[in-house]
Amino acid sequence: MNGFSVLVVGESVADALAPFYVTLATKDGEVPNPNGRWQRYEIGGRYANRLIVKGGEGLGVDQARAGDIDWVAMREANDYAYAIVDGLGFWYGPGVIHWCEPDQLSEGDLQRWIEWYWDAVMALPPESWVSYVDCSY
Numbered sequence: 001m002n003g004f005s006v007l008v009v010g011e012s013v014a015d016a017l018a019p020f021y022v023t024l025a026t027k028d029g030e031v032p033n034p035n036g037r038w039q040r041y042e043i044g045g046r047y048a049n050r051l052i053v054k055g056g057e058g059l060g061v062d063q064a065r066a067g068d069i070d071w072v073a074m075r076e077a078n079d080y081a082y083a084i085v086d087g088l089g090f091w092y093g094p095g096v097i098h099w100c101e102p103d104q105l106s107e108g109d110l111q112r113w114i115e116w117y118w119d120a121v122m123a124l125p126p127e128s129w130v131s132y133v134d135c136s137y
Contacts, residue, residue, distance in 0.1 A: 003136040005047045006038075007121070009066075010087030011129045013043055019089050022137065037083070037091060038135035045134025050079055067126025071118070080117045081132065092120070 010016045022036035044050075049060030052070045074080070083093030094105055094113035105113070124130065 003046060003134050004082040005050070006041075006083045006085055006133045006135050007081040008085045008131045008133050009124065009128055010085075013041070013131050013133060016085045016087055016089075017041055017133070017135075020085070020091055035091070038137055040136045042134045043131050047081075047132050047134050050074075050132045051130065052077075052079075063129065063131040065126060066121070066124035066128040066130050069130065071121055075118055080114055084117065084120060087128075092116075 006017075008016045017038065020033070020035055020037040022033055022039045023030040024033045044062035048062060051061050051064050052073045053059045053061055053064060053068055054070045056070075058073075083091060085091050094109055121130075
């Protein structure tokens with residue numbers, strides 16, 4: 001099973017990711033979720049310790065407040081997530097998930113995503129919780 005990394009913004013990873021589970025529960029059972037992006041997730045997982053802590057001499061963690069993360073060091077390492085999920089129920093990413101793998105992006109689309117990603121994370125309120133999550137479809 002292939003996967004992809006997601007940066008979740010907010011205190012509850014489960015609540016933030018719930019709208020994007022592959023199925024929806026209805027009174028008649030489960031139905032496919034047209035907004036489904038994942039069927040299994042793990043905080044950290046294959047992407048463990050990716051969030052570099054300021055003043056931590058390279059120490060990485062899976063969850064921290066945005067203001068405690070050395071985003072500059074992460075950008076210099078070219079370490080970015082495939083998607084961002086915010087606490088308001090929005091999924092931001094450069095493509096669609098198809099059969100376990102993210103879309104292959106053109107070089108231009110990838111560069112636009114990376115630029116947008118860094119603008120977004122640098123603008124996060126410092127008190128926001130962020131988690132690096134390993135998702136699988």
